[in-house]
Amino acid sequence: MPQNHPDTPGTDDTTPALTRDALAQAALRVLQRDGLAGLSMRKVAAEVGVKAASLYWHVRNKQELLDLLTDALLGSAEPPPRTGGWREQFHAYCWRYRRLLLDTRDAAKVVAGRLAPGPHLLGLMEDQLDRLRAAGFSDADAAMASYLLGAFVQGFVLQEQSPISAAEVLGTSRRDIADAAGDLFRALPAETFPNLVALADDLTAPDMDARFEFGLQRVLDGLAALLPPEHR
Amino acid sequence: MPQNHPDTPGTDDTTPALTRDALAQAALRVLQRDGLAGLSMRKVAAEVGVKAASLYWHVRNKQELLDLLTDALLGSAEPPPRTGGWREQFHAYCWRYRRLLLDTRDAAKVVAGRLAPGPHLLGLMEDQLDRLRAAGFSDADAAMASYLLGAFVQGFVLQEQSPISAAEVLGTSRRDIADAAGDLFRALPAETFPNLVALADDLTAPDMDARFEFGLQRVLDGLAALLPPEHR
DNA sequence: CATGAGCCCCTAACACTGTTAGGGGTCGGC
DNA sequence: GCCGACCCCTAACAGTGTTAGGGGCTCATG
Numbered sequence: 001m002p003q004n005h006p007d008t009p010g011t012d013d014t015t016p017a018l019t020r021d022a023l024a025q026a027a028l029r030v031l032q033r034d035g036l037a038g039l040s041m042r043k044v045a046a047e048v049g050v051k052a053a054s055l056y057w058h059v060r061n062k063q064e065l066l067d068l069l070t071d072a073l074l075g076s077a078e079p080p081p082r083t084g085g086w087r088e089q090f091h092a093y094c095w096r097y098r099r100l101l102l103d104t105r106d107a108a109k110v111v112a113g114r115l116a117p118g119p120h121l122l123g124l125m126e127d128q129l130d131r132l133r134a135a136g137f138s139d140a141d142a143a144m145a146s147y148l149l150g151a152f153v154q155g156f157v158l159q160e161q162s163p164i165s166a167a168e169v170l171g172t173s174r175r176d177i178a179d180a181a182g183d184l185f186r187a188l189p190a191e192t193f194p195n196l197v198a199l200a201d202d203l204t205a206p207d208m209d210a211r212f213e214f215g216l217q218r219v220l221d222g223l224a225a226l227l228p229p230e231h232r
Numbered sequence: 233m234p235q236n237h238p239d240t241p242g243t244d245d246t247t248p249a250l251t252r253d254a255l256a257q258a259a260l261r262v263l264q265r266d267g268l269a270g271l272s273m274r275k276v277a278a279e280v281g282v283k284a285a286s287l288y289w290h291v292r293n294k295q296e297l298l299d300l301l302t303d304a305l306l307g308s309a310e311p312p313p314r315t316g317g318w319r320e321q322f323h324a325y326c327w328r329y330r331r332l333l334l335d336t337r338d339a340a341k342v343v344a345g346r347l348a349p350g351p352h353l354l355g356l357m358e359d360q361l362d363r364l365r366a367a368g369f370s371d372a373d374a375a376m377a378s379y380l381l382g383a384f385v386q387g388f389v390l391q392e393q394s395p396i397s398a399a400e401v402l403g404t405s406r407r408d409i410a411d412a413a414g415d416l417f418r419a420l421p422a423e424t425f426p427n428l429v430a431l432a433d434d435l436t437a438p439d440m441d442a443r444f445e446f447g448l449q450r451v452l453d454g455l456a457a458l459l460p461p462e463h464r
Numbered sequence: 465c466a467t468g469a470g471c472c473c474c475t476a477a478c479a480c481t482g483t484t485a486g487g488g489g490t491c492g493g494c
Numbered sequence: 495g496c497c498g499a500c501c502c503c504t505a506a507c508a509g510t511g512t513t514a515g516g517g518g519c520t521c522a523t524g
Contacts, residue, residue, distance in 0.1 A: 250501090
């Protein structure tokens, strides 16, 4: 085995140290390339130029690696500017979080798999709570609201991405899926499913941004109703 | 191999026909017993008294079995009574859906894994749309609202169940987890995380029912704001 | 200098997983 | 009798997470 001499610590230039952070970044690359189903210990090990069993020196098991990966994902989230009212601030917050989850493949499934209270998550929670209390929410409401917004975005993106994986399996695009679903609804017996038939177009509208915006506005409306009128 | 004579189609009394529905019920039992991670084709096959490869006669692959399982889960959901206003009807709807997802192990993960438009889901959608339109929502709003409520409950339960699986791994209860999380928050440096320290109790309150009720009321408030005042 | 401790990686293996190929046997119908 | 549909089987393939045990490397201590 001529490669990888012990006295040449970097055969490629991409072997800086092999810390836990480096493992998380490698896992992130594998996730981006092969998806969550293709994210195996052996592939992550190969990504850092090592065999699979060696990972267990740095990490207790795969779940812990996924926890590190989760926090690495959250690390690329930066809070929106603190300008304007609380409502636009959290509007931007939720949109950024959704965009982050959509940008890397299967990110929603990864973060949904386990509650991993890493340092980045703590920072985000701290920032959100600070803004909510400044906006006039009570302590209990602020804690609830922060949890609600996180669960909403996470759940929405997860639901949103599910048919995408189905479309990948079938080799069809999202638009085709929407059209097929519309045809399916319209083809239902109108006497037992009158509403599905009538609302086929509305139900299968493929504009997920609009659906998200709708849901987000409802949640923000609901939160606003908690505030005394002078805070809006 | 003396067992399972071809002329004795039922050695046990629990082999009625081996239809796709029977497979879904068997998968449901395995899920309840071993969780989603322990739900393998071989175990489902053993549950119906058959070898793994035989399942592929009835089912294209594991994902299709999970789709059947999803619709079987939804089959045990019955819509709430049509009495009272739209708001209490959907309040009951969401609570029943959450209870259903909580009742069988990893149910939220299963339904979140794939959008499977089975017959039971279609029936529930039809019923929800009918109530929403009767309440005065526009067609587009009714479609959006139905989607939003489903995503909210599903996302909430998924988030809610994540730390439970962590607790199972660690062998600790949910209360212990909450206490430990509270200690963790209180132990943070107060100058960089003042809000997390101050709201430690609120953030780690283990009453998930209250959290769900809070979020649900916000969403319902937001939806109510769409209606003209005479409909509330 | 020698020795040992700690660190980091390796090979080999175990018990699984989903899935396919190919082969039987048991029926009803011609 | 024969044929095809139906349903199940064995055997295997490639891949999974994880562990046991071993082997060098580096560095501080005796």
